[in-house]
Amino acid sequence: MAAKLTSFRLIICAVIVVLLFLAALAVFSPLTLLNALAWSDTKSVAIKNLSYGNDTRQKLDIYSPAYTEVQPDVVVFFYGGNWNSGSRKQYGFVGKALASRGIMTVVADYRLSPQVVYPAFVEDAAQAVAWTLKHIGEYGGNANKVFVAGHSAGAYNAAMVALDPRWLSKYGESPTALLGWIGIAGPYDFLPIVAESVKSAFLYPNTPADSQPIRHVTGSAPPSLLITGSADKVVNPARNSGGLATALRAAQVPVQTVSLKGVGHGLLVAAFAPLLRSYLPVLDDVSAFVFRTSAAMRGEEDAVRGHHAVHAVVR
Numbered sequence: 242m243a244a245k246l247t248s249f250r251l252i253i254c255a256v257i258v259v260l261l262f263l264a265a266l267a268v269f270s271p272l273t274l275l276n277a278l279a280w281s282d283t284k285s286v287a288i289k290n291l292s293y294g295n296d297t298r299q300k301l302d303i304y305s306p307a308y309t310e311v312q313p314d315v316v317v318f319f320y321g322g323n324w325n326s327g328s329r330k331q332y333g334f335v336g337k338a339l340a341s342r343g344i345m346t347v348v349a350d351y352r353l354s355p356q357v358v359y360p361a362f363v364e365d366a367a368q369a370v371a372w373t374l375k376h377i378g379e380y381g382g383n384a385n386k387v388f389v390a391g392h393s394a395g396a397y398n399a400a401m402v403a404l405d406p407r408w409l410s411k412y413g414e415s416p417t418a419l420l421g422w423i424g425i426a427g428p429y430d431f432l433p434i435v436a437e438s439v440k441s442a443f444l445y446p447n448t449p450a451d452s453q454p455i456r457h458v459t460g461s462a463p464p465s466l467l468i469t470g471s472a473d474k475v476v477n478p479a480r481n482s483g484g485l486a487t488a489l490r491a492a493q494v495p496v497q498t499v500s501l502k503g504v505g506h507g508l509l510v511a512a513f514a515p516l517l518r519s520y521l522p523v524l525d526d527v528s529a530f531v532f533r534t535s536a537a538m539r540g541e542e543d544a545v546r547g548h549h550a551v552h553a554v555v556r
Contacts, residue, residue, distance in 0.1 A: 271511065284308065285340030287333070288380060293349065293372035294365065298356075301349040301369055302329055303380055304336030312383035313345040314535050316423070316527075317373050321393025321510070324362055324442040325354040338513040342528040345382040347373050351398065354442035359452055362442075363408055366398035370419075371412035386535050389422045390527065392510040393476065394439075396427025400454035400485070404462050421464040421534045423527055426509045428476045429454040429485040458488040464495040466530040468523060470504030499526050 289302040306313050316339055320332045329348045336346040351365035370389055378384045391399035402408055403422035409415055430453055434445050443452060450456065467486055469478035482498065489496040501509070501521060512521035 271507070285337045287336070293369045296352060296365075298350050298352045299365060299368065300329070301347050301372070302333070302336065303377075303382075304333070304340040304346040304348065305381060306340050306343045306345065309343060309381075312378075312381060312386075313343055314386040314388065314420070314531050315345045315347065315373060315377050315382040315384070316388045316390050316531065317347040317349060317370050317399075319349060319351065319366055319369075319389075319391035319395030319398045321391070321395045321426075322353075323436070323438045324359075324394045325438065327353070327394075332510075335510065335513045338515075338518065338524050339528070342524065344528060344531055345377070345380075347377070354439075358441065359443045359449070360401075360408070363398055363401045364411065367402045367408035367414075368412050370402050371409055371414045374414050374418055386420050386538070387418065388420055388531055388534075390425070391423075391427065392425040393427065393506065396424035397429065397454065400424055400427055400429055401457070403465075404454050404459075405451075405457040416463060417461060419463045420538060421466065421530065423466045423468070423530065424482065424485075425468045425523065425527075426470065426473055426476050426478070426506050427454075427467070427481060429481045431476075431481065455485050455488055458485070458492050458494070460492045460494065462489060462492065462494045464497075464530075464534050465489055466497045466499070466527065468499045468501070468509060468526060470501045470506065470509050472503050473506045473509075475506035497530060 284307045286305045286307050287302060288305070291301050291303065293299050293301055318332065318335055320327045320329070329350045332348050336348045339346040347369070349366070349369035351362045351369070353362065370387070374384055374387055377387065389399045389402050391397070399422055403416050403419055406416055409418075432448060432450065432453060434440050434443055434448060467482040469482045471478065478500065486496050486498050501523075504521060508517070508521065509523055511517055512523035518524045
């Protein structure tokens with residue numbers, strides 16, 4: 242009887258939490274609320290408003306683990322917004338979430354339409370990643386263990402930087418410098434464009450065919466994690482992430498796919514917030530991918546060092 246009463250109380254508490262969350266959504270914007278909920282992520286230190294370029298939109302914030310004895314792995318994160326909206330200040334909860342798991346996170350702005358059109362926002366993403374590769378060591382991060390990630394339009398930016406070497410090469414870097422990349426609900430194969438909100442950003446109807454990430458898959462691509470929601474009505478998960486995963490596997494690139502049943506487009510990034518991460522494992526999946534990929538590289542380095550050590554002894 243006591244056990245049943247306890248379970249009932251837990252259910253009531255959960256219902257109350259959900260109702261309060263929905264009520265708050267009616268008052269505040271979703272991103273404002275998600276950032277407010279991130280107050281409990283106290284295991285991070287933020288360094289904000291760093292410039293990676295000359296434009297006012299070319300700025301980034303760094304979220305570092307508060308306590309770490311080693312140089313942490315680094316994720317450069319790009320938010321979504323149809324390439325025409327968004328601000329890094331709205332996504333501090335993502336940086337705090339990853340930093341709370343021991344991952345240094347760079348949240349970067351990029352120029353938006355109508356100020357610019359393709360490929361300017363991809364160039365900005367590449368410039369932010371190149372800045373990170375060159376400078377993150379100055380802030381305590383491990384420049385040899387950098388990942389690029391994004392949600393929605395930001396996942397597209399991340400994919401182009403990771404898969405198409407043209408963009409990083411403009412800034413003296415290469416995708417081979419990346420340890421991996423993470424796409425959350427990203428559009429990777431969306432021609433012909435049907436969404437009116439993004440047509441102008443991609444020069445419609447003269448959108449270049451090579452603007453599509455799926456066209457740039459090669460065997461040298463870094464390991465990939467593709468996360469989708471089965472209820473995504475904004476970006477078709479089967480065509481975009483499913484098609485890209487098939488292409489990556491055909492090129493023998495390590496790729497992990499995660500599909501969350503019944504989860505929609507926006508909820509996939511909202512899942513980084515404290516209230517939601519207990520129910521949706523996006524933060525768990527991203528963190529596990531980063532640490533697993535990083536450990537694999539460390540294992541290869543240890544094997545090489547051991548090989549050289551053995552030969553040194555033989556000599």
